Amino acid sequence: MSNFRIFAPLAIVMYIIVPFLFSGNDYLMGMIATALIIAGIALAWALLGNLGGMVSFGHAAFFGVGAYTSAVLTMDYNVPVFLAMIIAGFGASLASVFMMPALRLHGPYFALAILAYAHIFMILATEMTSITGGAAGLLSIPNLPVFMGFDFGTKLGGYIVILNIVSLALVVYHLIRRSTYGLALKAMHDSELATRIVGVPATQLKAIMLVVSAFITGCVGAFNAHFINFLDPEYAFSGEWTVIPIVAAIFGGYRTLSGPVLGALFIYLADQLVFKSLLPQGHQLILGALLGGMILLSPSGLLPIITNMFKRFSKKGDAQHVES
Amino acid sequence: MLKVKNLSLNFGGVKALQNVSFEVREQEVLGLVGPNGAGKTTSFNVFSGNVRPTSGEVTYDGHDILKSSMHKRVKFGIGRTFQIPQPMHELTVRENLMVSQRFGRPDKKVDQQRISEILDSVNLLHKSESDAATELALTERKALEVAKALATEPSLLMLDEVLAGLETTGKKLFMETLKKIRKQFNLSMIVIEHDIETISNLCDRIVVLNFGKVIAEGTPDETFRNPEVIRSYTGEENA
Numbered sequence: 001m002s003n004f005r006i007f008a009p010l011a012i013v014m015y016i017i018v019p020f021l022f023s024g025n026d027y028l029m030g031m032i033a034t035a036l037i038i039a040g041i042a043l044a045w046a047l048l049g050n051l052g053g054m055v056s057f058g059h060a061a062f063f064g065v066g067a068y069t070s071a072v073l074t075m076d077y078n079v080p081v082f083l084a085m086i087i088a089g090f091g092a093s094l095a096s097v098f099m100m101p102a103l104r105l106h107g108p109y110f111a112l113a114i115l116a117y118a119h120i121f122m123i124l125a126t127e128m129t130s131i132t133g134g135a136a137g138l139l140s141i142p143n144l145p146v147f148m149g150f151d152f153g154t155k156l157g158g159y160i161v162i163l164n165i166v167s168l169a170l171v172v173y174h175l176i177r178r179s180t181y182g183l184a185l186k187a188m189h190d191s192e193l194a195t196r197i198v199g200v201p202a203t204q205l206k207a208i209m210l211v212v213s214a215f216i217t218g219c220v221g222a223f224n225a226h227f228i229n230f231l232d233p234e235y236a237f238s239g240e241w242t243v244i245p246i247v248a249a250i251f252g253g254y255r256t257l258s259g260p261v262l263g264a265l266f267i268y269l270a271d272q273l274v275f276k277s278l279l280p281q282g283h284q285l286i287l288g289a290l291l292g293g294m295i296l297l298s299p300s301g302l303l304p305i306i307t308n309m310f311k312r313f314s315k316k317g318d319a320q321h322v323e324s
Numbered sequence: 325m326l327k328v329k330n331l332s333l334n335f336g337g338v339k340a341l342q343n344v345s346f347e348v349r350e351q352e353v354l355g356l357v358g359p360n361g362a363g364k365t366t367s368f369n370v371f372s373g374n375v376r377p378t379s380g381e382v383t384y385d386g387h388d389i390l391k392s393s394m395h396k397r398v399k400f401g402i403g404r405t406f407q408i409p410q411p412m413h414e415l416t417v418r419e420n421l422m423v424s425q426r427f428g429r430p431d432k433k434v435d436q437q438r439i440s441e442i443l444d445s446v447n448l449l450h451k452s453e454s455d456a457a458t459e460l461a462l463t464e465r466k467a468l469e470v471a472k473a474l475a476t477e478p479s480l481l482m483l484d485e486v487l488a489g490l491e492t493t494g495k496k497l498f499m500e501t502l503k504k505i506r507k508q509f510n511l512s513m514i515v516i517e518h519d520i521e522t523i524s525n526l527c528d529r530i531v532v533l534n535f536g537k538v539i540a541e542g543t544p545d546e547t548f549r550n551p552e553v554i555r556s557y558t559g560e561e562n563a
């Protein structure tokens with residue numbers, strides 16, 4: 001199925017129908033915005049996994065570094081919020097540069113190394129009390145601003161900002177994927193040697209992907225800081241910012257463009273709206289079971305199932321056409 | 325163009341290469357032969373940068389290449405194939421060659437016309453849009469292996485048993501293809517092959533390895549009449 005056939009309806013739903021139906025409901029808009037935060041990280045994570053074949057357990061580090069960078073810049077240096085969010089992306093990219101030695105490792109070794117790095121950043125945020133406020137955290141982080149006459153500090157405004165961040169990330173991902181670089185990166189997922197032997201500088205390409213992925217995650221983390229106006233190290237660097245996006249990406253199909261976004265929307269909203277009321281304690285268990293089921297049923301995720309459904313429908317249509 | 329001097333490589337206790345020296349000349353096809361485990365593939369791995377030797381020198385057109393990364397050596401003009409074909413997964417045959425051109429050619433140009441020419445020269449043009457990892461027969465996988473290397477516009481092409489496993493007619497056809505390619509692309513080649521008839525037919529000169537050592541060197545005729553070479557081969561058959 002072409003990208004267009006998935007993204008056109010998705011864009012209409014997200015940009016028109018959702019704001020039209022729910023803009024009065026702050027609770028729901030806040031929740032969908034949070035689902036999009038997960039979607040943004042899931043997308044950044046999947047970019048690294050799909051293009052280059054790297055499994056990262058360290059995305060919470062980029063999220064946290066982005067969040068703190070933007071919070072500190074706006075609070076202590078009066079940098080405008082949107083500018084600070086972009087600088088936060090670069091801050092997270094810089095953090096990823098320190099992780100580059102791990103790129104020489106493969107598979108689980110890379111995953112574990114990057115997990116360790118992520119933990120170091122949490123410790124740094126706790127210890128650098130004068131800048132980060134230490135374990136007590138930062139309160140009253142500035143809201144998203146009024147910009148061109150529109151107040152982005154509302155739930156609806158926040159939703160539009162994170163939706164734009166995710167959309168931009170999708171465009172960047174798409175452009176990388178269809179370039180020759182993207183072809184080489186896709187091939188590196190299962191056959192790195194085959195690419196190296198024709199001259200692909202595999203480690204450098206992976207490094208670039210790590211920087212891009214960190215940038216996206218950092219911007220998302222910065223957004224979150226201004227969306228909820230509060231940060232502490234345990235929260236900003238929480239493993240949940242790694243685990244839930246991974247679950248979402250794998251559930252939706254991490255080798256596809258839209259899978260991580262659909263997965264995040266489905267997983268987060270189902271969890272908050274349905275599973276939480278069914279099982280107030282331990283509702284994450286249902287997510288675990290769901291992911292397990294999905295991996296058994298369709299290892300490449302939700303998206304192929306949807307695609308097949310579409311195909312079956314259109315095949316039925318064709319068959320009738322022939323008969324009639 | 326390729327000069328190998330006193331090359332040695334140990335894998336733990338295994339002496340895979342011991343003081344190996346030889347040379348590949350401009351426009352020459354050199355056969356690299358020897359029994360299983362003699363160190364043929366290991367030699368290729370050293371030249372292409374997959375492994376580092378314990379000691380010795382390898383120069384290409386005067387450059388010391390041992391310090392260069394694998395991908396730099398491709399740009400110097402060294403191309404190779406693998407004994408077990410290594411297609412780029414998830415890409416079509418044509419996309420495999422696009423990546424090879426974009427990253428392997430010194431000018432980094434993707435040239436679709438040229439890709440078609442290369443695919444045509446290895447009889448793979450009709451498979452351009454096939455999935456490289458799943459939709460090719462053995463001969464076609466081997467042809468793709470050669471085509472990928474050609475797409476990087478090498479001056480030296482190293483072929484590791486590209487004819488092995490093919491049946492007689494397939495082998496004959498592929499050999500003719502290789503002869504044609506050599507002329508068409510102005511190549512020097514190193515060819516690893518077990519079949520003596522094939523080697524004699526294809527190569528100008530031969531280097532024989534046994535237990536990591538060069539035991540003979542010369543034209544096909546003189547080499548395969550050399551008693552030590554015959555012994556190393558019959559020794560293998562008895563083993």
Ligand SMILES: Nc1ncnc2c1ncn2[C@@H]1O[C@H](COP(=O)(O)OP(=O)(O)OP(=O)(O)O)[C@@H](O)[C@H]1O
Nearest residue numbers: 335338340358359360361362363364365366367407
């Ligand atoms: N990565 C490695 N680690 C340890 N030992 C190795 C490695 N690669 C090769 N060897 C050993 O080095 C020796 C030479 O192996 P090589 O693959 O070069 O032989 P070959 O001449 O290509 O044989 P064949 O005709 O079977 O392909 C063998 O003893 C082999 O077991």
Ligand SMILES: [Mg+2]
Nearest residue numbers: 364365366407
């Ligand atoms: Mg071999």
